[in-house]
Amino acid sequence: NAGVTQTPKFRVLKTGQSMTLLCAQDMNHEYMYWYRQDPGMGLRLIHYSVGEGTTAKGEVPDGYNVSRLKKQNFLLGLESAAPSQTSVYFCASSYSTLAGGPNNEQFFGPGTRLTVL
């Protein structure tokens, strides 16, 4: 099993450009998440999905869109990148959530380092 993979690993954008980050998991997990990690702020949830075809806003959703067309994939889009979106982006997945009890730990991808100039 590859677990959770993310592409690309690094990207540099100019202000106003758009891009899509791809997350894939091969663990048949229902739940998927996008976080951003900034110095001194830990990880913050951008968007999440509780199943194929569903998405929901997290803590810091502005400037991002997501799609979950297939169970194994969760895409994060930046329509018009801004320097404030310079960050490391992590995708995660889990078998269940708190409501489901055990097996609710989230498994993380290796991260995408994005710089917006």
Add this chain to the structure above:
Amino acid sequence: AQKVTQAQTEISVVEKEDVTLDCVYETRDTTYYLFWYKQPPSGELVFLIRRNSFDEQNEISGRYSWNFQKSTSSFNFTITASQVVDSAVYFCALIGKTGIYNQGGKLIFGQGTELSVKP
């Protein structure tokens, strides 16, 4: 509100020393889970342990041990006989059954503690 506080921003120890990383949490939920993740210099996040709010038993896994105390809302992590490979940022996190994130399982992260183990 839910919150996780890791008051120690950076800790530096010499190899073979024991070190404890502190984690204090806040939640109004009676059902919740606590986690520890390790982020080595390579950047990935590695799951270490999960503990639910109804299980206050301490846990030991090799050189790692965790002390969960509901009375003080703490979930501290101790590394015994530290090694250079333990150098990483360690995150404590919480999932509580609260509000609109009930179905989403939102993880609340602390700010992390950077542990440096010197040879």
